[in-house]
Amino acid sequence: MHLxxxxxxxxxxxxxxxxxxxxxxVSFDLDEGETLGLVGESGCGKSVTNLAVMRLxxxxxxxxxxxxxxxxxxxxxxxxxxxxRDLRGKEIAMIFxxxxxxxxxxLTIEEQMxxxxxxxxxxxxxxxxxxxxELLTMVGIPKPETRLRNYPHQFSGGMRQRxxxxxxxxxxPKLLIADEPTTALDVTIQAQxxxxxxxxxxxxxxxxxxxxxxxxxxxxxxxxxxxxxAGFVVESASTPDLFARPRHPYTVGxxxxxxxxxxxxxxxxxxxxxxxxxxxRAPVGCPFAPRCAWRxxxxxxGMPSLEPIDQTAQIVTTGPNVTHRVACWNPATPDEAxxxxxxxxxxxxxxxxxxxxx
Amino acid sequence: xxxxxxxxxPGAAVGVASTGTEPGRPLLEITDLRMYxxxxxxxxxxxxxxxxxxxxxxxxxIQKGETVGLVGESGCGKSTVGRTIxxxxxxxxxxxxxxGQDITWAEGSTLRAMRRRMQMIFxxxxxxxxxxxxxxxxxxxxxxxxxxxxxxxxxxxxxDLLATVGLDPDYxxxxxxxxxxxxRQRIGVARALAxxxxxIVADEPISALDVSIQAQIINLMExxxxxxxxxxxxxxxxxxxxxxISDRIAVMYLGRLVETATSRELYDRPIHPYTVALLSAVPxxxxxxxxxxxxxxxxxxxxxxxxxxxxxxxHTRCWLRARLGNPERCVVEAPALRELASGHAVxxxxxxxxxxxxxxxxxxxxEGMGGSSSRRxxxxxxxxxxxxxxxxxx
Numbered sequence: 001m002h003l004x005x006x007x008x009x010x011x012x013x014x015x016x017x018x019x020x021x022x023x024x025x026v027s028f029d030l031d032e033g034e035t036l037g038l039v040g041e042s043g044c045g046k047s048v049t050n051l052a053v054m055r056l057x058x059x060x061x062x063x064x065x066x067x068x069x070x071x072x073x074x075x076x077x078x079x080x081x082x083x084x085r086d087l088r089g090k091e092i093a094m095i096f097x098x099x100x101x102x103x104x105x106x107l108t109i110e111e112q113m114x115x116x117x118x119x120x121x122x123x124x125x126x127x128x129x130x131x132x133x134e135l136l137t138m139v140g141i142p143k144p145e146t147r148l149r150n151y152p153h154q155f156s157g158g159m160r161q162r163x164x165x166x167x168x169x170x171x172x173p174k175l176l177i178a179d180e181p182t183t184a185l186d187v188t189i190q191a192q193x194x195x196x197x198x199x200x201x202x203x204x205x206x207x208x209x210x211x212x213x214x215x216x217x218x219x220x221x222x223x224x225x226x227x228x229x230a231g232f233v234v235e236s237a238s239t240p241d242l243f244a245r246p247r248h249p250y251t252v253g254x255x256x257x258x259x260x261x262x263x264x265x266x267x268x269x270x271x272x273x274x275x276x277x278x279x280x281r282a283p284v285g286c287p288f289a290p291r292c293a294w295r296x297x298x299x300x301x302g303m304p305s306l307e308p309i310d311q312t313a314q315i316v317t318t319g320p321n322v323t324h325r326v327a328c329w330n331p332a333t334p335d336e337a338x339x340x341x342x343x344x345x346x347x348x349x350x351x352x353x354x355x356x357x358x
Numbered sequence: 359x360x361x362x363x364x365x366x367x368p369g370a371a372v373g374v375a376s377t378g379t380e381p382g383r384p385l386l387e388i389t390d391l392r393m394y395x396x397x398x399x400x401x402x403x404x405x406x407x408x409x410x411x412x413x414x415x416x417x418x419x420i421q422k423g424e425t426v427g428l429v430g431e432s433g434c435g436k437s438t439v440g441r442t443i444x445x446x447x448x449x450x451x452x453x454x455x456x457x458g459q460d461i462t463w464a465e466g467s468t469l470r471a472m473r474r475r476m477q478m479i480f481x482x483x484x485x486x487x488x489x490x491x492x493x494x495x496x497x498x499x500x501x502x503x504x505x506x507x508x509x510x511x512x513x514x515x516x517x518d519l520l521a522t523v524g525l526d527p528d529y530x531x532x533x534x535x536x537x538x539x540x541x542r543q544r545i546g547v548a549r550a551l552a553x554x555x556x557x558i559v560a561d562e563p564i565s566a567l568d569v570s571i572q573a574q575i576i577n578l579m580e581x582x583x584x585x586x587x588x589x590x591x592x593x594x595x596x597x598x599x600x601x602x603i604s605d606r607i608a609v610m611y612l613g614r615l616v617e618t619a620t621s622r623e624l625y626d627r628p629i630h631p632y633t634v635a636l637l638s639a640v641p642x643x644x645x646x647x648x649x650x651x652x653x654x655x656x657x658x659x660x661x662x663x664x665x666x667x668x669x670x671x672x673h674t675r676c677w678l679r680a681r682l683g684n685p686e687r688c689v690v691e692a693p694a695l696r697e698l699a700s701g702h703a704v705x706x707x708x709x710x711x712x713x714x715x716x717x718x719x720x721x722x723x724x725e726g727m728g729g730s731s732s733r734r735x736x737x738x739x740x741x742x743x744x745x746x747x748x749x750x751x752x
Contacts, residue, residue, distance in 0.1 A: 041568040142658075156659045186431035186595065188656045191639035195655055213569050216598075216641030220648035240645045257573035259602035261640045262647065265622050269602065271573035275538045 001073060002029040002318060003174060003207055004053070009067035011045070011052050011231075014060075018280045022048040024231035025067070027306075029317040032174065035201065035208045037218035037239065039254075040228035043276055046211045049228075050177045054094055055084050072174070090120045093168035095161070097180035102164060103152040109136075109163055110148040113170060120171050135166040139196060158189035165197060172204055179211045194221060215254060219243060224322055227251050230277050230287035233306055237324040245324070247309055247331040249294045256340040270340045286329070290352070294330045294342050297350040304329050383458060384419040385589050386443065386557055391416045391452035393435075393442045397664060410664045412438040414613030415452070417695065422556065425583065425590040427604030427621065429597055429636075433660060435613040436593045440559040443591065444476050445469055457556070474504055477550035481562035483542035487534040493520065493545050494530030500552045519548040522585075523578060540571035547578060551586070559591045564599065576603060597640050601625055606701075609633050612671040613663055615695055619702040629704045629712050631678040670707070682708060 011023035023045040030036050038046040051057050053069050055076060069076040071092065076084065088094075096102045104112055113132035114125060123131070129148070136144035139162040152160060161181060168176055178197065182190040198221060201208045210221055218225060218239065225242045227235040227250065235248040246252045253272035274291035277283075286292070289299040306327045308315055315323045336343050394409035412435040420426045430436045442449050445461060454462045461472050477500075480486035487496055497516045501507060507515060517527035523544040534542055543563065550558050560579065564572040580603065582588060594600050600607055601621045608618040609630065617630040628634045635654040642648055656675045661667055667674045673688040687707050695705040706712070 041570060158659060186660070187597070187639045188431065188635060189659070190641075191653050191655050192657075194641075195653070214641065215569075215643035216648075219643045219645045220641055220651070243643065243645050254569060255643065257570055258643065259573075259576070259598045260642060260644075261598040261601060261625070261637070262642055262644075263598075263602065267602075269573040269576055271577055272570040273574070275540060275571070276568065 002070075003032045003034075003072065004030040005068070005070040006049070006053070007068040007070070009049060009052060009069065010065040011048050011057065012063050012065050013058075014063065019282075020279045021282055022062075022231055022279060023052065024283055024303075026228075026231070026233055027067075028226055028233065028236065030175070030207055030209065031318040032207055033202075033205045034224065034318060035198075035210060035222045037222035037225045038209060038211045038228060039213065039215060039218055039225060041213055041276060043230070043279060044228040045231040046228050047179055048231075050094070050179060050209060050211060054088060054092060054177065055079075056094075086120070089116060089168075089173070090171045091173055092175045092177065093171070093173040094177040094179065095164045095168050095181050097183050100152060100157075100160060103160065105152055108149050108151055109155075113148075113167055116167055117170050131170065132166075135170055136163070138169075138200070139163070139166045140192075141166075156189075157185055158193060161185065161193050162196065165193070165200065169200055169204060169206070173206060175207045175209070176201060177209045177211070180213070181210075182217065183212070183214070190217075197221075215243075215258065223320060224318070227254070230279065230283065232283075232287065232303065232327060234288065234328070235326045236306060236322070238320055238322050241324050245334055246337050247324070247326040248288075248328050249292045249332055250288050252332050252337045252340055253291075286327075293349055294328075294332060294336075295349045296330050297353075298329050299350065300353050302329075303327070385422040385424075385457055386418075386420040386591070387453075387455040388416060388418050388439075388443060389453040389455075391439070391442060391454065392450040393438050393447055394450045408664055411435075411613050411666060412663055413442060413449075414663075414666070416610075416613075416615055418608055418615065418618070420557070420589055420591060422589055423583075423587050424606065425592055425604045427600035427607040428591060428593045428610060429595065429600045429607060430610035431595060431660060433612075433663060434610045435663065436595075436610050437561050439610070440478070440561050440591060440593050443557075444473065444478055444559055470504075474553045475555050476557045476559065477553065477555040479543075479546050479550050479558060479560040479563045482566050483539055483546055484534075484566070486546055487542055489534050492531050492533055493525070493537070496534075496545055497530075497548045497552055500549060504553060506553070515552070516548075519551055520545075522551065522582070523548045524574075538571075539567050540574055543567060543575050544578065547575075547582070551582065554586070555588070557589045557591065559593065561593045562595070563592075565594065565596065572599070579603070597636060609636070612660065612666050614671060614692075614705065616672065616705045617703065618695070623699075623702050627702075629698065629702070629709050630672075630706050631676050631712060632672050634712060635677065670705075678706075678708060678712060682711065 007027050009023055009026045013020040013022055026049050040046045052064050053076065064077055110129060110132060113135065114128040117123065117128040117131055132148060133144050136147060141147050141159060141162055155163060181197065182193050185193060194217065210218060212218055222239050225237060225239050226233045227248065229250050235242065235251050242251065246255055256270040257272055259269060272291055277287045283303060285300045286303050289295045292299065304327050306325045308323045308325050309331065313323050391413055392415055393413040394411050396406050397408045397410060398404040399407045416439055428436045428439060441447055443454055445464065449462060452462065453460060456472060456475065461469065464472060494516045497519050498512050501512045501515065506512065516530060520527045520530055525541060525544050537545065564575050567575060583590060592600060592603055604621045606618065607621045607624045608615050609632065611632050617624065617633045624633065625637065628637050635656050638654045654677055658675050661674060669689040669691055670693050673679050679685065679688050693705045693707045695703045697703045698709055
């Protein structure tokens with residue numbers, strides 16, 4: 001049994017401007033101790049997927065319209081609020097991009113840590129305080145006795161994120177969801193925090209879902225990757241496999257559009273033309289089709305499901321030998337992935353059908 | 359103000375030629391620039407109790423047609439340098455010379471005239487465009503302020519500019535909220551181009567954009583530079599982006615430049631311990647490389663610019679100083695930026711001790727300098743070139 005199994009998750013937001021199709025049938029599994037990266041741009045549904053797991057979607061707009069989120073054999077979508085509250089923090093913890101908005105500004109770090117620990121464990125205040133001290137030391141905060149009595153604003157961004165990690169790991173959760181944990185931090189501080197996160201997760205055997213737009217961060221941090229676009233998982237593979245043999249045109253485009261520190265000087269960037277789709281329109285066909293150089297006529301009408309690139313393969317959904325799967329009618333060949341364009345003689349991307357233009 | 363009516367479309371030589379630059383002279387020269395922001399305290403009687411030394415003695419020259427990247431972490435003063443150059447602030451001391459003309463203390467009409475030649479592209483395309491003005495109005499505003507052309511000529515020029523940056527000229531009557539982030543940044547670029555500037559200061563122009571859109575804007579800026587002979591000061595925190603777009607890079611830490619070099623040299627042979635650590639911290643999107651890389655993990659945070667450490671500002675976090683047995687000189691004497699190789703200047707007393715080689719980084723991380731034990735590319739370009747090149751090994 002997997003630690004977490006998400007099946008056909010559909011999330012919509014009902015807003016004044018219409019229904020936003022945020023997550024359109026996402027499925028993936030996660031084993032204990034695994035580190036999974038969810039990569040994609042803003043609006044691709046990577047954060048919403050995880051807020052749905054935590055049942056923390058903004059109310060009243062956010063709705064889980066379908067699917068299952070099975071955690072340790074239990075469908076989280078069927079739990080009532082008090083059962084869910086019991087689980088949050090203890091079994092599944094989350095850290096966010098901006099620690100300032102997730103820490104209470106009018107409580108000291110000690111009050112917040114003791115509160116978290118005592119909400120889930122029957123321990124005395126002094127025991128909880130001792131544990132807090134231990135945690136701050138563990139995440140490398142200097143002078144932890146003094147720092148416990150400080151307020152969040154007295155910490156720098158990197159230190160605040162360390163405090164968040166300390167609180168998140170206080171109860172040794174089975175799963176830690178880290179949503180862009182280092183995006184707000186400088187690169188030298190990012191290196192400190194990622195290093196810490198990786199070390200602690202390995203020590204405690206915590207499974208991690210790392211949500212980020214930064215392919216560099218996931219390359220060093222994760223063992224598996226799901227690439228998301230417009231509410232779909234479009235490609236799923238082990239991290240080395242995905243970087244070495246990307247198949248989905250969007251993944252290929254992402255890898256070519258960011259400058260690499262180790263690129264040859266003068267190597268041109270190949271941008272992905274166009275803009276991400278408007279999620280207020282119900283998806284018809286593949287959402288990447290309008291920007292895709294590989295598109296066929298079928299791409300305008302039908303969204304392909306996530307299928308193994310080797311069709312005879314037995315599908316493995318977790319672990320280092322995970323099956324490389326892609327949701328694409330016309331995936332890039334390895335040569336095309338290197339060239340970042342279709343190389344087939346006479347191939348032109350299929351024109352949009354008349355009604356899609358209108 | 360004469361000779362500007364009926365300006366040709368961007369790209370035609372006339373507008374640029376009117377501001378001919380003497381060959382060999384840098385377009386922009388800043389010398390020992392300081393920008394302190396006073397901190398005051400007291401309710402009735404405001405006392406000056408200290409300064410935030412955002413820029414603390416920066417010297418930099420930019421040649422015409424060149425792109426200089428200014429990198430550093432948040433709070434290092436890189437944006438303040440850009441804004442002071444455009445004289446959005448009145449500098450505390452130092453000199454700013456554009457094309458031979460000293461504008462350090464320029465005011466009024468002199469300053470306004472100079473500003474035609476220097477424009478800015480801002481980070482946030484949501485905050486830097488007036489939501490109540492149409493795209494055409496935004497792009498046309500600099501032309502109106504400087505009284506360029508008749509209204510019909512301006513209209514024509516705005517359409518040209520929108521087309522130049524890759525927007526449909528017919529979208530001119532739309533408002534900023536009707537555009538995507540990338541399109542908004544294109545409007546910001548068109549506005550910066552409107553007056554045929556020589557120098558464009560781009561302050562984190564792509565960091566607010568989605569990854570797939572960033573490359574579009576970088577490529578646009580590169581194309582425009584080729585077409586119009588623009589000079590860029592490209593300010594950003596992302597070393598990969600800065601390395602891609604810049605001819606030369608200046609690395610800044612706590613208000614001072616610590617290293618300047620061509621972007622190739624800086625990457626192949628970083629010398630300042632801060633640059634070495636910064637480069638080692640940038641993640642590379644390639645798991646095979648990441649697995650083997652070692653990072654120099656700097657301890658602690660950047661000190662406050664209102665109370666910077668004495669001597670070398672970096673000494674509190676410096677891995678090299680720790681290796682050398684914490685020499686006193688770093689604490690008492692601020693290192694000057696000195697040229698170690700042609701075009702490669704470093705502000706470090708012990709620069710000769712650094713070679714940026716993998717062996718050295720391994721030694722550093724292996725000595726428990728708070729380093730990660732897991733990564734370092736033995737085959738990283740840093741390593742390859744440092745090993746093959748002349749090197750400054752001890």
